[in-house]
Amino acid sequence: MLHYLLIPLFILLTLTNAAAQLTDYKVYFGVTARSPEQLVLRQWRQNGQTRFLLLDPRTLETSVADLPPEGVRPRPWSVLEMQLANTAYGRAMHAEKQRDSQLQDAGISRADTTEQGFSLTIDLCPSSKPLTRSVFEAIIQAFEPSEKPIPVTIPITGVWMARHQPDLAYLKNLASRGDLAITWVNHSYHHRFDPRRPLPVNFLLEPNTSLADEVLLNEQAMIQNGLLPSVFFRFPGLVSDKAVFDAVLDFGLLPIGSDAWLAKKQQPKQGSFVLIHANGNEPLGIADFVRLIRQKAASIKNKTWLLYELPRSVANGRGVQ
Template sequence: MSSGILLDTALMKTALSALLFCASLSATATAWAEGDCGPAAIAPLAGATGARVQGYEAIFESCVKDGETRLATRRFRVDGEKLLLTVDPQTLKTTLERETCWRCEETHDAEQAETRFLQAVRPPQDPERPPALVNAGLIHGKGAGAFITGDLCPSHKPLDRGFIEEVAAQGPGTPLTLSVSGAWIAQHGEDFAWLQEKARSGALDISWADHSYSHPYIPGLRDAQNYLLRPGVDLDREIFETEKILIAHGETPSVFFRFPGLVSDGALLERLKERHLVALGADSWLALGPPPKPGSIVLVHPNGNEPGGLQIFSRLLKSGRMPKPFRALNEAP
């Protein structure tokens, strides 16, 4: 065989190897279209961790692009691309955006005080009434219907898919907010992927609230010494690690944060506001509290740990006593 034929064969093998490598890479890595300035879509990766998200930092910047305005609250990199987590200051909708597409400058809470977003982050506070230790923040929404929220705290039990199907049966695109802990995602990859498919198919419109990463809790300790009030708890880590693992899986964190156990204090609330998150409570924790009424923020636990609340939800739904329609949580503040 001539040297020319050998060389051509070697080149063909090299080219084929390169094509196969690129094909495998495109199946796992985020694809960025050159010149595309729409919201960034991060390809989900099975088993992804927060380590996929690099250089994560809290910021507060006002960004403009083609007459649109967003407030950027986080800056980071995914698969080498510089991205921003942004919120629409009026609708509270969050999106992931390519940093190079926006013109941004630092802003401050005082400059954004008239926006609906800052009014949700920093609602008026009665100076004579200190923040409640339990269930502080947004506990009731405006208007009719109900805001359905489910907490996914760390659990060894599987996701209660029956509850999710029951919500989805209300019609395509039914809103559902899931307050998720990062540790739950890390431990329940198949359940999380199943939820993502429910959203991708249009069966549900899932909004992801942050529920801390580790959800610290010691049975028997008083609330004032428990949950995120335990000595040594790093609130930033609890917030950011959950946001990062959501992003690593191709999801977008919302503006809402639910304290584990609904327990906080004035200092925690202030630090949460500094991170530009809305404290989320509930006025109808079905397993413990009063039945829902129009505008209620309903709380259940579909993580397997509180079947009683899910049974109450099902009974109320079937009897027509659950307020309708189910509404997106962004409409509540």
């Protein structure tokens, strides 16, 4: 495809180096033989080991495990869907299927409405600008010691990771030292966008886009960079159609939207998925968020206005929207 010929050389080299260490990456559905049973989503070879991406269908937490052949039991996706219907994962998947026809902001956009706060999502789309580190410093200053580690969700793209290794190391360090608890979300590998194109043929809807590459190459890049992929996916631009939305579901992933994109002046509610960008391209949204947490300083201190982990919010939110 023409688009793939335009990938910068340093990104191609990154993929080549990753492929030397991580091979045979594929969708693999099944369950673990051990108890409590885990859902198997992916399989690959790395450092001489067969590894699997696992999901706890009760908590929506993922993990990576080295398992022998007898440690997993392959299952057809249709069988797993029925088997998991009464779990948090099954309920979330059912809710997703009610939202698959929207062009913009399809996917779960609000979860546990009893929460006194929201889930913060900080997107890292491709950008030539450096990470807006000041927003993370403001979050840490505002929410410590009320919450530590502070839960944040970061939808990330492969192109951003390839171009911003020092910034990625900065984020990983915030997590390793216990300041942040980061849920990493697949935001596609390339996140293509053409401002001249209408939405129905833009972002992942651009003709000749390989959805499998966008999903699976990005997961491999996340793993290669030491990140744990979550079960969630965010569409670039929050744009999808029924076909591409349902195709993402077929990967076993749960798309997330947002009902509070701050740069668009949408105000958070209890259980909202708040959206800001820290890739240097959205200063107004960052300024609005910093202003918001300053206004809520007393409530944060009293623990009546908090940030919530995305997996837990969705797992607890029987009325996800």
